[in-house]
Amino acid sequence: MKGIRRLAEHLDISIGTVSRALNGKPDVNEETRRRVLEAAEQLGYVANQSGRALRKGATGVIGFMMQTGPEITGQGDIFFMSVFDGVQTVLARHKLDLVALLCSSEEDPDDYLKRMVARGFADGIILSATRRHDARFEFLARHKIPFITLGRSLTDVDQPWIDLDFEGMAEMSVERLVKAGHRKIGFVWPHGDLNLGYVFVERCREALARHGLTLSEEHIFRTNPNEAGGYAVARSIKASSDPPTAIILVNETLVAGLYRGLDEVGLKPGRDIAVIGRQSPQARFLSPRLTGFDLSLRELGIALAESLLSTMPAYAGLYPQAVRRKLWPMALVEGESG
Amino acid sequence: MKGIRRLAEHLDISIGTVSRALNGKPDVNEETRRRVLEAAEQLGYVANQSGRALRKGATGVIGFMMQTGPEITGQGDIFFMSVFDGVQTVLARHKLDLVALLCSSEEDPDDYLKRMVARGFADGIILSATRRHDARFEFLARHKIPFITLGRSLTDVDQPWIDLDFEGMAEMSVERLVKAGHRKIGFVWPHGDLNLGYVFVERCREALARHGLTLSEEHIFRTNPNEAGGYAVARSIKASSDPPTAIILVNETLVAGLYRGLDEVGLKPGRDIAVIGRQSPQARFLSPRLTGFDLSLRELGIALAESLLSTMPAYAGLYPQAVRRKLWPMALVEGESG
Structure with a gap:
């Protein structure tokens, strides 16, 4: 790999100086x-040492990249911490440690990852918040x-993946609501360019089409993936000239x-509007009880x-049965909301 | 530092081999x-390279060590993510990145930190969950x-610290409750050997003593710092032969x-038992509204x-006014619970 030479030429600095700078x-x-360091990021340079550490499994650390920021984790996290717990259970068997690579929403995730890799951080990486x-x-x-x-x-790139079964969630939710007589079903589209939004709405569209129903653009509510976002959706529903009679929340x-928003505008889940969502520790305290999809995050x-x-040579032999690609099933827990 | 020689002697392996192993x-x-690597951990060996990186500020990473595990973050996190957001705001000015060093509750925190330092991870570290x-x-x-x-x-060790003003919280809570006529005030003791538990209960004791009141051992409720822990406290209160008429939650x-627990045993906060706690995004949804202490985590x-x-030479000049040691104030937000 000629990376360091290219870097030196780009900067018009000697290779020796570049090497000393990279090696601290x-x-x-x-x-x-x-x-x-900035040029190394820009040019996607991976230090030899880091590259070697990564290839040889020498850092003893697995990195889990997640997005943070006021719009995403500003009110806390009810997902990743429990996933981390499961990851740590496995890593502990091998004396590997987990670190959370916290990518602020103000950062470009691609640049961030390049930087972390250039820093030679981890033997392996788990990526979340995958985009289209x-x-x-x-x-x-x-x-x-x-x-x-x-x-x-x-x-x-033929990498392993695990994803929640959003298709299954879409199918079951639509079937359940159509069966209950709903014809105007709304969806909340999670923020930005996350792949799950596309997967989910596409499958909802297909499921509706089988019943001769179409998904109206005005019944797709785009919002931030937090409590304030949910609150805003309630306001939008109330303000709509043709509101949906049911809503599905993928997040x-x-x-x-x-x-909270529905309460304030006088709409009661399960009576005035059907709500199907995702279970969480917080959802257990809601009244009326939420109808929603659940899974073991651990x-x-x-x-x-x-x-x-x-996929890592040092451990591959120990996990011959490991999942390579899987849609992770979610179970519908029936409540009173929809 | 003679670390590598000592390591080689301990293992009866040549210095060259030890060095090559450490350097991947x-x-x-x-x-x-x-x-x-195991011996390096045991002996608390810090690799030269890592040590140098740490001293010279060459990793570009700040580590935030936090505890994880089913009993701690099993139902999510409503504290650290918002603190991270504030930390990242500052680090972004200097192109520094934040990683969360996730120490499972099954790990010894001292060993964990030694390992992370041996791995040469971070230019600087923020420790949480400080013990007695x-x-x-x-x-x-x-x-x-x-x-x-x-x-x-x-x-x-004369390091800088910031801590929440648990003394102030204890004082104000006790004064408020005593003024409202309470004589049997209970406290919830957070898990394990965390320093804050001692600080908080000591100050509560002192505040009570000024009113001629004592803190009964049976009114100190020890529990896990999560929702299930809070739920268990409600059961203990109900089962007590001499229950407190008020309770203060530091967590x-x-x-x-x-x-939820009080509701199930038929006790209403603010009517049957006074409750003073800490505000959080979740607490906003509680009814009756919580009386509790709030702060900006960001x-x-x-x-x-x-x-x-x-405290870091590369940045010290930029922050001449930075806090060195501070009790971080919390504001009492009056609700209906106590």
Whole structure:
């Protein structure tokens, strides 16, 4: 790999200086070091040492990349911590440690990942918040860094993945609501370019079509994936000239806010509007009880970790049965809301 | 530092092999590498390279160590994610990244930290979940790794710290309850050996003593810091032969479970038992409205990061006004519960 030479030419600095800067030697001034590190990021340079550590499994660390920020985790997290717990259970068997690579919503996820890889952080990586097109997949594949994705993407580099069965959730939700007489069914579209939004709405459309129903654009509610987002959806429903009689939430973080918002505009879940969502520790406290999809986040974490390890030479032999690609089933827990 | 020589002697392996194993060279077999890394952990060896990176600020990463596990984060997190957000705001100014060092509750925190430091992870570290006596402080000080603690300890190595003002919370809660006529006031003791439990109960005792009241041992409820823990406290209160008429919760994660538990045993907060707790995104949905202490977690994160950077030579000049040690104030938000 000629990366360091290219970097040196790009910066018009000697290879020796670039090398010393990358390796944290004290005899490089701070300004030069920063220029080198920034260029290394831009050019997608992976330090030899880091690359070697990653390929040989020498860091002892698995990185789990997740998005953070006021709009995403501003009111806490009710998903990843439990997944981490499952991942850690597996890693502990091998004296591997888990670190959460926290990518702020103000960062470009591709740049962030390149930087973390350049820093030589992890033997393997779990990616979440997969986008419709996701350059991170190609980057990691190119650098031969073992990884698994929690979520799919149109980008496919033959990496292992586990994704929640959003198709199954869409099918069951639509069938249940249509059977109960609903003809105007709304959906909440999670933020940004996440792949799951496309998967979910596409399958909802198909399921509706089988009943001769169409999904109206005005019944797709775009919002942030947090309580405030759910709250805003309630307001939008109330303000709609042709409101849906039922709503499906693909994201577990929206439910509590939606309930609060509906309460304030005088709509009762299960009576005035059917609500199907995702179960969570918080949802247990809602009244009327939520009808929603549930899964074991800990089991999901265990499967993610075992699948990742099965792609790493040092551990592959231990996990011959690990899942390679799987739609993770969710179970419908019937409540009173829809 | 003679660490590598000592390691080689301990293992009866050549210094060259130990060095190659530590540096991830491909010509060391996997079994030897593991033995070396394990011994490095046991002996508290900090690799030269890592040590250098840490001292020179070359990793570009700040680590935030937090505890995870079913009893702690099994139902999610409503504290750290928002603190992370504030920390990231500051780090982004300097192109530094934040990683969460996730220490499972099944791990010894001292061993975990040693391992992460041996892995040469971070330029600086933020420690949370500080214990009554906390060997991590001494370890980091000995290795000259910049750090700040979110929380105090009887261990004191003159490091910067920020802690929530549990003393102020104890004072105000007791005064408020005594003024309202309560004489039997209960406290929930958070898990394990966390320093905050001692600080909080001590100050409560003092505040009660000023009114000629004593804190009965049976009114100290020990429980896990999660919803299930809060739920269990409600059951214990109901089962008590001499129940308290008021209860103070130092931990924000207990409140929702306590409410649910009290509801099931027929006790209404604010009517049958006074409850003073900590505000959180979840607490906003409780009825009757919680009386509890609030703070900006994001601001706390900003202060932690600025204070940490002020101890690091590369950034110290930028933060001459940073807090060195501070009790972080919390504001009482009056609700209907107590």
